[in-house]
Structure formats: C-alpha cells, structure tokens
Amino acid sequence: MGGSLAFKKELINDDTMKYFSSRVSDDTALTKICKEAGYKIVYVSESQPIINSPDDFATFNEWSIRQTALSISSDKKIFYLGIIAYFSQIWVFAMAFALIQLIGPIALIFLAPTILGEIKMNGRLKDRKYLYYAIFLILPFIYLYNLLMASRKMEIS
Structure with a gap:
C-alpha cells in the first residue's frame, strides 16, 4: 500500500x-526534510486521488495502526501530543453536552471548533454527504x- 506525495526535487541531495x-517511513522523512529546508507542507485538493481498494475494515485497521506505529517510532512526542490532543477533543465534546444541562444552550459554544472542523473537512471532499x-x-x-x-506494538511488519 502507499500514497502519493509530491515534493520539490531540490529537497533531495546526497545528505x-x-x-x-x-x-522506515517516507512520509515522516520527507516531512522532516521539508521543515528543515524551511518549506511549508500544504494540502492541494486537486491532487486528491481516487482510491479503489478491495480491502476490508480489518485490513484497513491493521494498516492504520502500523502507519501510526511508524510515526510514533520516529518521535515519541507524537504519542504524547496525540494523547493530549485527542483526549482534549473528547473531553471538550463531552463537557459541552454535560454543560447544556447546567447552563443551557450557550454551552454549545464549546462545539464551535468541532463544527468549524467539520465544515473545513466537508469542503475538501468531492462528494459531500451528511454522514460525514x-x-x-x-x-x-x-x-x-x-x-x-500503535503504542503497544512491539514489532512493525
């Protein structure tokens, strides 16, 4: 499996x-090379590939965990920052609904980051559906x- 990644040829020299x-991971290597060269990494919506994959969910889940394990292996901070980020999102989301009971609908303001993220994500998609x-x-x-x-993986294969 693999993705497609475009980058400037000047990024690759002998060093x-x-x-x-x-x-192990070309994605994390190129990310570090780009950052050290002072380049920004951007998303280009026109380059979004069409993916035709016969894989089932179990195969996708295994691949996803393996990719995450590769990222964690390149820098341990990724694990800790991920825990903080994802737990914080879950906590804010849960607290918004809990606070509705205490202070009323004004507590929905805590969902603003989630709603803005959804709008941004949906704007990137070619096929927009409410399910997303x-x-x-x-x-x-x-x-x-x-x-x-991924953090529990002792071996990546």
Missing part, C-alpha cells in the same frame, strides 16, 4: 537521500484508539 533511505458530519464527530475516539493500539 537528504541518505537520511531518507535510512528511515457524524463520522467527523467520532474521529477523535478512533484516533485515540489507533494511537493506543
């Missing part, structure tokens, strides 16, 4: 090629699960 070749809003709400739970499972 960066040596670093790139020694890394529900999926976006459960992503922090999925990401947290993925991060915890």
Whole structure:
C-alpha cells in the first residue's frame, strides 16, 4: 500500500537521500526534510486521488495502526501530543453536552471548533454527504484508539 506525495526535487541531495533511505517511513522523512529546508507542507485538493481498494475494515485497521506505529517510532512526542490532543477533543465534546444541562444552550459554544472542523473537512471532499458530519464527530475516539493500539506494538511488519 502507499500514497502519493509530491515534493520539490531540490529537497533531495546526497545528505537528504541518505537520511531518507535510512528511515522506515517516507512520509515522516520527507516531512522532516521539508521543515528543515524551511518549506511549508500544504494540502492541494486537486491532487486528491481516487482510491479503489478491495480491502476490508480489518485490513484497513491493521494498516492504520502500523502507519501510526511508524510515526510514533520516529518521535515519541507524537504519542504524547496525540494523547493530549485527542483526549482534549473528547473531553471538550463531552463537557459541552454535560454543560447544556447546567447552563443551557450557550454551552454549545464549546462545539464551535468541532463544527468549524467539520465544515473545513466537508469542503475538501468531492462528494459531500451528511454522514460525514457524524463520522467527523467520532474521529477523535478512533484516533485515540489507533494511537493506543500503535503504542503497544512491539514489532512493525
């Protein structure tokens, strides 16, 4: 499996090629090379590939955990920052609904980051469906699960 990644050819020289070749994940290697060169990494919606994959959920889940384990192995801070970020999102989301009972609908203001994130995500999609809003709400739970499972991996194959 793999994705597509476009980058400037000036990024790869003898030193960066040596670093790139020694890394397990090309994504994390290129990210570090780009940042050290002072480049920004951007999303180009026109380059979004169409993915035709016969994989089932179990295969996808295994791949996802493996990719996360690779990221964690490149920098341990990724694990801790991920735990903080995803747990915080879940906490704010839960507190917004809990606070509705105490202070009323004004507590929905805590959902503003989630709503803005959903709007941004939906704007990137070619096929916009309301189901994606529900999926976006459960992503922090999925990401947290993925991060915890990846942190338990002793071997990446």
